[in-house]
Amino acid sequence: MVEPHPGVGHEVQGTGLGGSEVNLKLSNAEIDASLSFGKLAPCQWIMRNDKLCTSLKFLTFKEAFSFMTSVALYAESQDHHPEWCNIYNRLEIALSTHDAGGIT
Numbered sequence: 001m002v003e004p005h006p007g008v009g010h011e012v013q014g015t016g017l018g019g020s021e022v023n024l025k026l027s028n029a030e031i032d033a034s035l036s037f038g039k040l041a042p043c044q045w046i047m048r049n050d051k052l053c054t055s056l057k058f059l060t061f062k063e064a065f066s067f068m069t070s071v072a073l074y075a076e077s078q079d080h081h082p083e084w085c086n087i088y089n090r091l092e093i094a095l096s097t098h099d100a101g102g103i104t
Helices: 028-040 061-077
Strands: 013-015 021-023 046-048 051-057 083-087 090-095
Touching (some): 061 090
Antiparallel strands (some): 013 021, 051 090
16 A cells, blocks of 8 residues: 655657657656646655655555565666665655656
């Protein structure tokens, strides 16, 4: 069971030179709009140090670690690698698109 904590980002993709897919960096206004919309989401995201961040609290360490494992498997399949910190039943997540220099 996840306890909500203080937006939701979205991913924008476009076509680069030669038709290859690229991630387009979002403007501050687009990020703010996404975070405002995200107040309806099960967990809330905030901007901190140019990264989308959230905090989650689970009932047990096992639940927290199971969630991290699920996210890790999906993230790896998408070539994404979140920054996170887990202490017992708490999880801090920070997201950014390093190769785009910000949030995509």
